[in-house]
Amino acid sequence: MSRVVLFDELGGPEVLRFAELPTPEPGAGEVRIRVQAIGLNRGEARFRDGGYWYDATLPASRLGGEASGVVEAVGPGVTEVAPGDAVSVLVIGPVMSTQGVYGETVTVPVGSVLRRPADVDPVTGAALWISHLTAYGALVEVAGVRPGGTVVVTAASSSAGLAAVQTARHLGAVPIAVTRSPDVKGDQLRAAGAEHVLAAGDDLADRVRDLTAGRGADVVLDAVGGPGLTALALAVARGGVLVVYGWLDDRPMPMPRNWPLRMYGYAVHLVVEDPEALRRGQDFVLAGLRSGALTPVIDRTFGFDDIAAAHTYLEGNGQVGKIVVTVP
Numbered sequence: 001m002s003r004v005v006l007f008d009e010l011g012g013p014e015v016l017r018f019a020e021l022p023t024p025e026p027g028a029g030e031v032r033i034r035v036q037a038i039g040l041n042r043g044e045a046r047f048r049d050g051g052y053w054y055d056a057t058l059p060a061s062r063l064g065g066e067a068s069g070v071v072e073a074v075g076p077g078v079t080e081v082a083p084g085d086a087v088s089v090l091v092i093g094p095v096m097s098t099q100g101v102y103g104e105t106v107t108v109p110v111g112s113v114l115r116r117p118a119d120v121d122p123v124t125g126a127a128l129w130i131s132h133l134t135a136y137g138a139l140v141e142v143a144g145v146r147p148g149g150t151v152v153v154t155a156a157s158s159s160a161g162l163a164a165v166q167t168a169r170h171l172g173a174v175p176i177a178v179t180r181s182p183d184v185k186g187d188q189l190r191a192a193g194a195e196h197v198l199a200a201g202d203d204l205a206d207r208v209r210d211l212t213a214g215r216g217a218d219v220v221l222d223a224v225g226g227p228g229l230t231a232l233a234l235a236v237a238r239g240g241v242l243v244v245y246g247w248l249d250d251r252p253m254p255m256p257r258n259w260p261l262r263m264y265g266y267a268v269h270l271v272v273e274d275p276e277a278l279r280r281g282q283d284f285v286l287a288g289l290r291s292g293a294l295t296p297v298i299d300r301t302f303g304f305d306d307i308a309a310a311h312t313y314l315e316g317n318g319q320v321g322k323i324v325v326t327v328p
């Protein structure tokens with residue numbers, strides 16, 4: 001038997017409940033993993049409350065997109081990993097309802113499993129992939145960031161935002177971090193690699209132009225959306241690109257009208273569902289991790305029993321970086 005987290009209705013963190021379920025033998029192409037740590041993502045909170053762009057299958061939906069652990073058993077046909085191997089797990093999309101990783105033991109298709117190098121500890125292994133593959137895909141595969149370019153990153157204190165700041169810096173670009181709380185989070189954003197820290201607001205485009213000799217940013221990477229998208233579009237240099245990958249602000253997003261403007265609606269699925277892009281992304285992230293250029297910033301860890309409190313904390317927006325739940 002193993003404890004997993006389920007929810008039967010959409011709502012706040014209080015809808016999460018623990019259930020003791022039999023530990024299944026892995027079927028063909030499946031891997032059973034003893035989970036050691038779970039990385040939390042905002043998308044999971046939105047999947048839980050019904051605000052995401054794909055829906056949970058209720059009741060008894062599972063939850064959780066990334067974790068680390070050790071392989072316990074493999075099903076017929078699995079040759080990629082073996083019992084005892086250290087791994088990370090990535091579950092993206094509506095399959096989270098059946099394969100979500102919030103549990104002591106989870107069984108997932110082998111395609112969701114990434115090898116975890118021996119020197120990557122469980123907390124790092126649970127915090128690395130969604131944020132850093134998201135940043136890699138957006139900045140390298142989509143936006144083609146080049147050395148010397150300017151990259152504006154909104155919601156910069158989020159785990160994905162910090163990964164983007166580090167990635168832009170690693171590529172030789174100039175990261176400009178945007179937060180609603182520069183007084184509280186500014187020092188940590190600069191320590192993570194931001195060249196400049198700006199407060200979110202209507203005059204953002206002017207301040208980006210001040211920092212770029214009037215030119216604007218080559219890339220604006222936005223996870224906020226809402227009415228603020230207009231100011232962000234105005235901050236894009238001619239020939240630059242606005243990459244939108246989230247809607248932390250639930251209000252309607254106006255279509256910016258400072259054309260010509262390249263806009264891209266981006267999701268990490270672009271990397272995870274393309275084996276070649278995933279291989280490039282893994283190589284990029286692991287090389288960056290080894291050199292120290294890309295390091296997940298861990299804001300806080302919680303115990304497994306406190307996973308609902310961890311969701312409440314995530315949605316409180318006080319964090320700088322990743323929230324990780326450790327599993328005994």
Ligand SMILES: NC(=O)c1ccc[n+]([C@@H]2O[C@H](COP(=O)([O-])OP(=O)(O)OC[C@H]3O[C@@H](n4cnc5c(N)ncnc54)[C@H](OP(=O)(O)O)[C@@H]3O)[C@@H](O)[C@H]2O)c1
Pocket residue numbers: 040041042043130131134155156157158159160161178179180181185223224245246247248249250266267268269314317318319320321322
């Ligand atoms: N498309 C994809 O494939 C993909 C993949 C990963 C993440 N994402 C998106 O990236 C975003 C960050 O995800 P995460 O898991 O890294 O988040 P997170 O760590 O929970 O991010 C929290 C931060 O976002 C900022 N924020 C929250 N609500 C906001 C609002 N209404 N307006 C402006 N800023 C707000 C806050 O920063 P300040 O208080 O400092 O402003 C907060 O600290 C989410 O929108 C998520 O859906 C998308």
